[in-house]
Amino acid sequence: MDEELPKEFDLVVVGTGFTESAVAAAASRIGKTVLHVDPNDFYGSCWASFNLENFQSFLSNNIKTETNDIAYTKQIWYIPAEETDTVTETETSSTNEDDWTQTKVLKSSRKFNIDLTPKLLFSAGKLVDLLVSSNICRYAEFRAIDRISTLYGGELLNVPCSRTDVFNTKDLSIVEKRLLMKLLTSCMNFDDKSEEFAKYQDKTFLEYLKANKLTEKIIHCVMNSIAMCNERTTLNEGVEKMKSYLQSLGRYGNSPFLFPMYGCGEIPQCFCRLCAVFGGTYCLKRKVNVVSTKEDAITLQVDGHILDAKHLVVSSGSLPVGVFPSNCLAEGQQRCGNLARGVFISSTPIGNEDQNSGGGGVNVIRLIDSLDTTRGAILLQLSHYSGTCPKGLYLIHITAEAVSNDPEADLEPFAKQIFNPDLQGAPKLLFAAYFLTKRCKVCQQNQTDSTKLVPRLLSTCGPFFEIDYDSSIQNAKNMFEKIYPNESFLPRAPDPEEIIIGDEDPVALAEHTLAEDLKAQMHELEDSMESMDVGESDGQVGVDT
Template identity: 55%
Template sequence: MDEDLPTEFDLVVVGTGFVESIVAAAASRIGKTVLHIDPNDFYGGTWASFNLDALQSFISSIAESPATDESKQFNSIKNASQIWHVTTPTATPADDAIPEGQEATEKIWTKENVLKEFRRFNVDLSPKLLFSCGKLVKLLISSNICRYAEFRAVDHVCTIINGQTRSVPCSRTDVFNTKDLSIVEKRLLMKLLTSCMGYDEHPEEFKDYEDKTFLEYLKSVKLTDNIIHCVLYSISMSNEQTSLKDGIDNTKKFLNSLGRYGNTPFLFPMYGCGEIPQCFCRLCAVFGGIYCLKRSVSNVSIADAKVDSIKCGNQDIKASNIVVGHGNILPDFSIPAGGTGVGKKCGGISRAIYITSSPLGAEELNSSGGGVNFLKLTDESGTGAFVLQLSHYSGTCPKGLYLIHISCSAKSNNPEADIKPYLDKLLTTDHPPAILYSIYFTIDACLRCTSGASITNDSLSNVFVCCGPSFELDYDESIDNAEGIFKKIYPEDEFLPRAPDPEEIVIGDEDPVSVADDVITLDSVKEQIMELEAGLLHQEDCMEENSRNEEMAMEVGEE
């Protein structure tokens, strides 16, 4: 209820997207009072995950809203459309219709029986991967938020060469086991990767290429076209214009993430990327943050170049600072200022989501238990596209169906046209996917990135704007954005210090010593094992001594 809310907070956060949720969690963790509201009836905003029924409703609401509708003027999702590619319901073969001795064929997926499985879908608006040594994994571990989420290791990093979908060898074992490279190519690849890892120790090896591109360097070391393709596009995630330094840094990031949690350098959140913002929301709530969905700011009171209070429902709430999320806007002024942007604009992403009845690639690429394959596609512009294929093992779709996400830089207001060159590449491979349903939409830039940095000249000093998703594979820029906003608000405080485990929390007048005595730690378990082993050794010694005594007694008796 509105009247139950406190009337004063240190921080009010509008929107439950990824960046906003991190800022809210970080503020709550250091003891600040936080009110976290969202006009939507779901968590995540542009970073949300939906089941299939909710996704269709969400896309329909955007597609049916007129462009002149002021309430949708700052909606971060635009140009949405959806289409079913199977419409005529056809029944799955009945058991009595199958001839004796013949097995039933695979299930025939129609619109009707796909929709029956709508609860088994978790479809991301902004799907991403986590580098195993990336900023988000480090933040989840250092803050102890990792206990709120589960992850899957990505099974394969793939590429398309001559119309064939191939797995890119990531580890040393992969390199020597692959049949796609000759022995000479394997040695050349291992030598190249070793050189890249030693760039900082031996920069003299690269001094002749400092002002050249990474591609020029790869060609100079006499690599084959196959190896250049794999390293340039799939390992370093680069393009023809990438500098030598950036290409090597990207390659080192890829290699440093190998062997930590799986055979590839990437992790994917179980049940979709929408779980990640909610992990930070949980931490915020644990430390006293208050959450209200379907609540928007209807009015603001401004005094001395600051927002003094906001009107939420029927209440006037004072706020020391306000953080506004991607796709949200405060009334009475169009551009909230004072935010912290990232190095490049957020948004500007064309998105496609496909439900398919068959996967991309041959059976050996889709038989692993992780349920996640990743593919980087290239184009003439150099930016390329990220392709993510998910199976039921990832918890994002029913068994027998697959989700394929494609993300690329938006070149027009027609996301379907932007995606088409990449989709055509997938459909002309040796094992193309069979598409049942498709969605297209554009993720727009936030107000700050859209309007430019000049908007901060007449700023409100206590209002901060969060950027939305950037066209990047992982979350590095978004984490920098969140930390930058937090440091502007609380420059002297630590950003997301480690949260204690439940057994470490002392409640009320509990004696921390007695509480600690009841906690089973790894060291205490080791001590108990050592004591048990010592006892067993002592028992064995006693048994051996008793045996010897009995033998001596028998010998004396015989004499």
């Protein structure tokens, strides 16, 4: 670390995950001095993306310390290491019909971008609005997802996204299409005081759907692929989820969802770039220890360097041992983490060729535990068009709330539905990895001795179980507003051409630059004329300059 590093900062942020990076960017944007450090040698923390080899190394090495956000990992290859190798009977499956080997897959390691925390963005959601309003969107690119699917009656169905899809789909009858369109229209015009909805205010969303005499297939599609809710979801909550879906249709294409090219690990880095543009200082592979607390600052030790910070924001996995943040959650608040994660590589996509037009792109499926219908999982299938895997291979993510310390067991009810050989178009599995995203320390504790709390120290939450980033954005805003209650959270950043240095008039500056260029050209012309051998014998005269 540079010896000239300032001894005081307005804000020190530890961890480069989504929430921490958003707080750092917001503080830097309003002119605060920010030091952003990470004990890891990569950006993103538990929101990062890795190539395949680094992903395997991360899972193998990251579980050795209790302070990390990832735990209980397992990796399985379903193909031989080399062409001459064989696998044991327990590892053998129909996937071995391919000519893929571990060596062949690993040769394309750098073409993988494997997310620890994969998510989608509603096209009209909070993150898209924030990226646009803050002008951070210039640092990333996105693609609309290609299709939304659901498993119904042992078959994979494409769920229509728009009015055109509804009338073109072959999976619904004419009567079902009309019923679905009527429901979508009603939800878009939702008013809880209207006669249609008022009598269902104490009912669940499922009860409302059944009362409208919708078919079982439509109810399944609405609950699992549009509202993405369960049988306990209230009417108001279910309709709001429907509206979020419907309001995002047509904004950036036919789909309501966007996916960041090259993986979700790009999103935290976008906020880091903005922070750096406005003066934030970045240091990776740096640990932070709290030395002492004062009335107006916290004294920190950063790899031997002592400095003061007016405020300290730390990711839960980076909290120093024995240090408790001052933002303990009250009982009953939504808690982050404890997510069971599965990452799979297959040589074929889910479904048949018609269901993967354009190479598969990005597809999403919501799965339901048949034994506990209140439990759901989000599945994302990514092809090489998403920039996350090589051509000819598919990356499949499954995420669910954990109910134990065994992520493989927690995901089994969902994985067996997709990787079931009896399913038409079941993908051929080459590799699987399981891990657990742990709950943050703030969410773990219900009550903490107030004498242990460190003032001016706030801890961010980890990823929440949600398809978008809404809860994490709110977490970042809460952190920022506690520190800077009278400031705007991430106002628009100017484009480079809009930046004026000092009080200079950009028009006058352009004219000045042009004059300087002309002057320089005249000097070059004079020098070239003086170097010429001119005399009076040939009738030429010198040039009077």
